[in-house]
Amino acid sequence: MANDLNTSPHLEHAQEMSLLGKWPEAVESFKKALAEQPDNSWIQANLGVALSRAERHTEALLAFEKALKMGYDNAEFRYLRGLTFAKVNLLTEAAQEVELALKMDSQLKFADYDLGIIYEHMGAHDKALAQVTKLYKRNNTLARKLYFQLTPEYKIAAVDDGGSLKGKVRMTGTIPKPRVFHLINIPNIKFCSRISDGDGHRLLHDFVVNNDGALKDTVVAILNVEKGKPFPRKMTSVTISRCQADQYAIGYKNGEDLLLENIDPIKHEMAVYEVNGVYKYQVSHKTTMPNSSQVRSLFMKPGSPEMILKCNLHPFIQTRGLMVANPYFTVTDAEGNFEIHDIPPGTYEVMAWHPFIPTKTGTITIEAGQTATLDFTFEAEEQRRKLYQNDTKGYRFNTVFENEEGFYGGKREMDPVEVLQQFNNSERYIKGMESPSEE
Structure with missing residues (x-):
């Protein structure tokens, strides 16, 4: 707390000792300065601070109380007084003081x-x-930092004779069409064109459904498990190759780290977005250099159920995540199957989450050593993507891409298309959705 009052050798020494963190010496000098200026409320308040820092908390509270009676009061003073109350376990008084400090500032x-x-x-x-x-x-x-100081709601405990859950996720009806991204506005066109339909269209299949109706990339999570096995030690990873993320959907614990690997020879501007309904907030943004890896934090505002990992240069690179409260979750495979093991016996609610269709829930009872079965079925007509582009008609490469001359003269050399994406126009896909994408 700044001093704008009269100074003295004792007061100057007290301030010097305070800056050096020599609190016992500061206490003695503040006492001598106060003897010279007994009506100086600033010295009285700072004596309280020095006493608190010297771990003489009861004396500090008495000094703070006297400073208040002398008329000294401000936000920082109340905050420091609150911390001293906390040191002697007077938590109600501590909370009241800090709350008052925040009202003041x-x-x-x-x-x-x-x-x-x-x-x-x-x-x-x-x-x-x-x-x-x-x-x-x-x-x-x-x-x-505060979040990790709080006691986790999920507790780790031994699971004796736990049970298992398995099932299948399906989609019925006409499969929603993939999103289409026009490469006319995308950088690194020479490389990104390798995964296209040959006419400048990149596809993102939000719904991957096989011929039997099995839905891939659905997170299945048991909701109300309060204690059980620990979260996996292995870090969740996402690898970007040929401008595609190898995982479309993941489950993640709030605050965990994610290993992001870029094995492309071009850079990506990878951003993490917190998603809460229609609300999106960019949590982090960092360049991922070619052939490199980095660790990214997946810390979101508590209560935000979803996240997006997305390249701001190549928006068709996307991974979407569901925040989970316990390690009892998994993601469906290409056959729509899922399994979860070592579940404590009990009755639980289970959810099946896909980012673009209303969540399905069910109830199971897990018995010791037994396997329960639960299937989920989504109706394709309930898909809830925003207006998006699904038009693959026309030629969507930039005009410079059509030029036979290279940027620096000479004949332009083309890399061959390595992976040709096919746009299926059969009746498996919902038709008539041809508005521009918002994402």
Whole structure:
């Protein structure tokens, strides 16, 4: 707390010791300065700070109380007084002081962090979690730090004679058409054209359905398991190859790290977006250089159910994720099958999540050593993508791509198309959706 009052050798020494973190010496010098200026409320308040930092918390509270009676009061003072109450486990008084400090100055971001810690020690977990949300946009680093200070709601425990769940996810009706991205506006056209229909169209199959109606890339998660096996130690990974992500859908624990690998010879601008209904917020953005890897945090605002990992240069590179509360989840394979093991016996709600169709839920009872079965069926007509482009008519390469001359003179050399995407126009796909994409 700044001093704009009279100085003295004792006061100057007290301030010097404070800056050096020599708190016992600072206490003695503040006491001598206060003896010279007994009505100086600023010295009285700072004596309280020095006493607290010297771990003499009861004396510090008495000094703070005297400073208040002398008329000294501001947001920082209340915040420091609140921290001292917390040191002696007077948590209600601590919370009240820090709350008052934030009313006086809402910009005290560290006060928001410490208030969350105080709430957690008081057993007010929901209020502590609300502090994480409050800090989320103001200071993401502090929000993440606070989040990991809170007691996890899911507890790790031994699972004796657990059961299993298996099933299949299907889609009925006419399969929704894939999204189409026109390469006319995409950089790195020489490389990106390798995966196209040959006329400048890149396809993104949000719904991958085989001939038997099995739906791939659906996250199946058991919702209300409070304790059980630990989350996998292996880091979730997404690999980008030929401008495609190898995983379209994942389940993830909030705050976990994701290994992002780019084996393309071009860079990608990979961004992570938090998704909550129609609301999207870019959490992180970082260039992923050619033939490199990096670790990305998947920390989202608590309560945000979904995320998108997407390239801002090549928007057809997408991975979508569902936030899960426990490790009892999986993603359906190409045959629509899923299995989850080591489930504690009990009755649970299970959800099947796909990013572009309403979620399905069901109830199962897991018995010790037994395998339960649960299937899910989605109706294709319920798909809820925004207006998107599915027009593959016409030629969509940039005009410079058509030029026989290269950028620096001489004949342009073309890389061959390595993977030719086919647009299936059969009756398996829903027709008549030809509006521009918003994503």
